[in-house]
Amino acid sequence: MIHIPDTILEEIFSHARSESPDEVCGWLAGSLRHGFAERNGGGRGVEGLNPRVMRFESQPRDSLVEKAYSIPNIAGEPKSRFVMEPEAQISAMRKVRELGLELVGTYHSHPGSPARPSEKDRELALYPDLAHLIVSLAEYRPSFRCWWIAEGGIVEVEVERGGRLV
Numbered sequence: 001m002i003h004i005p006d007t008i009l010e011e012i013f014s015h016a017r018s019e020s021p022d023e024v025c026g027w028l029a030g031s032l033r034h035g036f037a038e039r040n041g042g043g044r045g046v047e048g049l050n051p052r053v054m055r056f057e058s059q060p061r062d063s064l065v066e067k068a069y070s071i072p073n074i075a076g077e078p079k080s081r082f083v084m085e086p087e088a089q090i091s092a093m094r095k096v097r098e099l100g101l102e103l104v105g106t107y108h109s110h111p112g113s114p115a116r117p118s119e120k121d122r123e124l125a126l127y128p129d130l131a132h133l134i135v136s137l138a139e140y141r142p143s144f145r146c147w148w149i150a151e152g153g154i155v156e157v158e159v160e161r162g163g164r165l166v
């Protein structure tokens, strides 16, 4: 499960609106609340198994999103895909480290389609350990869903809204 404070969701929604009809993208940083192994009854069973496969059958580790970092979308066709600008990624990573946070996910927007991973999203999901939050502006109100994408497959990640930052 991923916990996202409303203030951060609002930040992401307004970022998405500001560039619509182009897609926007960014990183989500925060802290991991419980280890994956803990949630599955102890670490022992996990050893020796491909952690990707293990995780893929379950949910990613519990995490609390504490910061969103917008990254410029440099895709050639920004209306239907996104490519994160490398320099901005490096500087966001640096900030994440300085704050002692971890990368817990990515976000991007779908200005005109539902909040489900597109074919491109599945192909280009380079981070099997991260949750991928997708914001849809297709309806009057923005909506979002969160996904875990690994080896072309997708699993929806539970999201809990709210949660205060400490």
Ligand SMILES: [Zn+2]
Binding pocket: 081, 108, 109, 110, 116, 117, 118, 121, 134
């Ligand atoms: Zn997408």
